[in-house]
Amino acid sequence: MQELTHYINGAHVKGTSGRFTDVYNPATGEVQAKCPLASTEELAHAVEVAAAAQPAWGAVNPQRRARVMMKFVDLLNRDMDKLAEALSREHGKTFPDAKGDVQRGLEVVEYCIGAPQLLKGEFTDSAGPGIDMYSMRQPLGVTAGITPFNFPAMIPMWMFAPAIACGNAFILKPSERDPSVPLMLAELMEEAGLPKGILQVVNGDKEAVDAILDHPVIQSIGFVGSTPIAEYIYGRGCSNGKRVQCFGGAKNHMIIMPDADMDQAADALIGAGYGAAGERCMAISVAVPVGDETADRLIEKLVPRIEALKVGPYTAGDDVDYGPVVTAAAKEKILGLVQSGVDQGAELVVDGRDFSLQGYEDGFFVGPHLFDRVTPDMDIYKQEIFGPVLSCVRAASYEEAIGLAMDHEYGNGTAIFTRDGDAARDFANRINIGMVGINVPIPVPLAYHTFGGWKKSAFGDLNQHGPDAFKFYTRTKTVTSRWPSGIKEGGEFNFKAMD
Numbered sequence: 001m002q003e004l005t006h007y008i009n010g011a012h013v014k015g016t017s018g019r020f021t022d023v024y025n026p027a028t029g030e031v032q033a034k035c036p037l038a039s040t041e042e043l044a045h046a047v048e049v050a051a052a053a054q055p056a057w058g059a060v061n062p063q064r065r066a067r068v069m070m071k072f073v074d075l076l077n078r079d080m081d082k083l084a085e086a087l088s089r090e091h092g093k094t095f096p097d098a099k100g101d102v103q104r105g106l107e108v109v110e111y112c113i114g115a116p117q118l119l120k121g122e123f124t125d126s127a128g129p130g131i132d133m134y135s136m137r138q139p140l141g142v143t144a145g146i147t148p149f150n151f152p153a154m155i156p157m158w159m160f161a162p163a164i165a166c167g168n169a170f171i172l173k174p175s176e177r178d179p180s181v182p183l184m185l186a187e188l189m190e191e192a193g194l195p196k197g198i199l200q201v202v203n204g205d206k207e208a209v210d211a212i213l214d215h216p217v218i219q220s221i222g223f224v225g226s227t228p229i230a231e232y233i234y235g236r237g238c239s240n241g242k243r244v245q246c247f248g249g250a251k252n253h254m255i256i257m258p259d260a261d262m263d264q265a266a267d268a269l270i271g272a273g274y275g276a277a278g279e280r281c282m283a284i285s286v287a288v289p290v291g292d293e294t295a296d297r298l299i300e301k302l303v304p305r306i307e308a309l310k311v312g313p314y315t316a317g318d319d320v321d322y323g324p325v326v327t328a329a330a331k332e333k334i335l336g337l338v339q340s341g342v343d344q345g346a347e348l349v350v351d352g353r354d355f356s357l358q359g360y361e362d363g364f365f366v367g368p369h370l371f372d373r374v375t376p377d378m379d380i381y382k383q384e385i386f387g388p389v390l391s392c393v394r395a396a397s398y399e400e401a402i403g404l405a406m407d408h409e410y411g412n413g414t415a416i417f418t419r420d421g422d423a424a425r426d427f428a429n430r431i432n433i434g435m436v437g438i439n440v441p442i443p444v445p446l447a448y449h450t451f452g453g454w455k456k457s458a459f460g461d462l463n464q465h466g467p468d469a470f471k472f473y474t475r476t477k478t479v480t481s482r483w484p485s486g487i488k489e490g491g492e493f494n495f496k497a498m499d
Contacts, residue, residue, distance in 0.1 A: 002033040004179055006042065006203055007186040009049045010196030016042060021176050021205070026092030026324040027313035029362035033090075035176045038204035043171075043211040046200040050142045050169035051217050053197030058139045058167035062116040065165055069113045071192035072161075076106045079188065083181055087153055088314035090178035092324040092364065093276050095314050098153075104444075105157030108465045111447040112165035118470045119166065131482045137474040139167030140219035140243070144212045146233065147182070148225045149175035149326050150279045150386075156182050158451070159222045160199055162469035164189075168219075169198045173212060177326055179203050213237050220473065222464070223247065224281070226384075227410070227456050234459040245460035245472060247453065249384040250281045250412035253405040254441060255427070256289040256298055257398065257418035264439070265417040266301035272415075272441035273390040274309060274368055277322045279330075281457075282413045282435070282442045285385060286374075287392045288401045295394045299349060299372055302390075306350045306368045312357060324364040325387060331364045334387030338369055341380040341391070347372040352388065376404065384410070398423065406432050412453035415441050434458065 004023070005012040015036020023033040038046075057065075076083070084098035091098070121135035145159035152174060160170040174182035179201075186201045202208055212218055213236045220243040223233045227248030237244035254272070256265045272284035289295035312320040325331050335353060342348055352367020366387055374381050374391040381391055395401035405414050415437035416427045424438045434453035437443030445451050445466065452463030462468040 001031065004033050004035045004183070004203065006036060006038060006046070007183050007199075007201040008046050008197075009200075010190055012183070015203070023090055023177065023179065024327060024364075025089060026326055026364045027315070027360055029328065029364060033180070035179050035203050037176065038202045038208045038211075040207060040211040043202055043204070043208050044215065046171055046202045047142055047215055047217050049197045050171060050200055053195055054139070054141055054167075054169035057164075057169065057195055057198050058141075060167070062119050062165070062167075065167065066113045066115045068189070068193045069109050069115070069161065069165055072189055072194075073106060073109050073113070075188045075192055076102060076109070079184075083153060083184060086184060087178065087181045088323070090180055091149065091152060092326060093279075093314065094320050094323050095317065097276050097322075098314070101151050102153045104151075105154040105161075107447040108158050108469075109161045111465065112161045115165040115470075118467065119474070121476075127480070128482075130485055131480060133478065133480050135476055135478045137166070137470070138477055139474060141168060142171065142217050143168045143220045143222075143473060144171040144173065144218050145222040146173045146209055146212065146225070147175060147223075149177040150276070150281070151224075152178045152181045153185065155224050156185060158465050158469075160189075162465065163220075163473045164194065164198060166470060166473040168473055170200070171212065171218065172199065172201045173204055173208050174201065176203055176205060209233070210236075213242075214240060216240075219243060221245075222472075230459055243472065245458075245462055245464070247281070247412075247458050247464065248456060249410055250283075250453065250457055251286060251381075251384055251408050251410045252282060252284050252413045252415075253286045253288050253408070254284045254415040254417065254437075255395075255398075255401045255405070256287060256294060257416065257420060257423060258291050258294045259419045260294075260417040261419070262297050262301050266298060266305055268415075268417065268441035269302060269390060270305050270309070274306070274322055274388045277325050277366065278388045279325060279386055280442075282444055283386075284415065284441055285389065285391060286381065286404075287390060288395050288404055289392065290395050290398055290401050292394060295372070295392060299370075299392065302370060303350060306370050306390075309368050311355065311365055311367060313360060313363070322388065324360075325366055326364065328364055330386070331366055334366050334385055334389065337380050337383060337385050337387075338389060341371050341374070341378060344378045344380075346374045346378055346380060346391070376407075402427060402431065406430075409456045410453070411455035412457035413437070413443055415439075415443060434463075
């Protein structure tokens with residue numbers, strides 16, 4: 001069985017803690033590798049290496065750092081299929097989804113090629129008599145990121161690409177459930193010309209996380225995961241004087257107005273609700289049709305589409321709509337919440353509880369589920385399920401529908417489907433949610449805008465990627481400069497005045 005490693009100072013390094021966790025093939029349920037879990041001492045060693053390497057990298061001009069990103073983009077394109085295959089094997093998502101995971105990370109790297117422009121400061125000539133003022137954006141030093149299992153390529157690149165383009169060193173603690181792709185990305189960064197020690201990958205669990213939170217040299221921390229852990233990391237990191245951004249759970253609502261194109265809305269819900277087995281923080285998990293007639297038409301459109309979904313391993317190619325969930329524990333949690341929905345009175349219109357795939361009976365597959373007549377007091381409405389489960393909450397009016405989304409504790413993403421421009425504009429202006437789609441079900445911004453939710457979906461002042469990333473990974477220094485004048489009346493230069 002394969003034993004995975006850490007990646008420190010440009011080399012694969014075996015774990016020395018003696019602690020490991022199993023890495024599964026979600027399609028078969030088989031253990032395919034052992035992932036080392038770093039000790040506090042191993043994490044400290046990685047930080048020491050990064051701290052020694054960072055000053056020289058920070059002194060490299062932004063244009064040369066951007067060239068490393070340019071080369072990295074070429075290498076990502078070269079190895080796209082190889083990365084996607086490794087990602088699918090450990091995560092379970094389909095091959096096209098895995099390639100999309102890599103592609104969305106690549107797009108942020110492309111944005112970071114603009115580092116020379118993005119890192120420019122400001123200048124004021126003659127702010128006072130003989131006084132000029134200017135600002136500089138300088139790297140923080142050693143930074144770190146703690147990333148989730150559901151996007152093992154994209155989210156690490158969302159963090160380390162801007163951090164490194166800004167001149168920092170970066171410690172990546174990826175999910176121990178699917179750690180191979182982050183290790184491959186570190187190799188490609190060094191092949192692109194990144195000096196050794198600037199990007200370190202340290203696998204681990206809570207011990208490694210706490211070591212990151214408490215290490216005095218680490219200046220900033222990024223995190224994506226569940227809200228309880230986001231709150232923990234944000235609180236402990238901030239109390240240790242670090243700059244922290246944390247992104248947590250979601251319960252994304254899609255409002256369907258009576259005038260919406262119902263085929264378009266149903267197709268959108270299939271992709272947004274069931275794609276990647278629902279293991280996306282931007283998945284639509286709540287459909288809110290306005291009016292019973294709208295709800296009945298929507299359910300009528302959804303049922304045959306859901307029943308036609310093909311669930312299977314990534315090796316089946318394009319013939320699969322989504323694959324297994326990541327672990328047996330994830331499957332158990334999803335099915336437990338489905339049962340709670342039944343017990344609490346929701347109508348289970350499409351029941352995927354008995355789904356089984358011949359030849360893959362031990363895999364972590366979950367059939368698609370559709371609930372109707374869900375109410376806000378039910379667990380399936382309040383909790384993030386993170387699985388292929390769509391809940392329909394009927395609203396009597398537009399005001400009731402928008403109120404559902406606004407009153408929920410999470411505020412990551414939302415959408416409205418309508419032909420009414422006035423309703424769409426009102427929705428976009430009033431909704432207290434960070435990312436909004438108008439006839440777009442998953443409104444993930446492109447790399448040159450920023451990604452981030454509101455309420456209990458995000459903690460910290462700045463979002464991921466886009467301009468906010470370059471603010472998060474740098475400090476602003478403002479210089480006030482005055483030089484004594486050596487000019488006499490009449491324009492003659494007086495060198496003695498400068499002595």
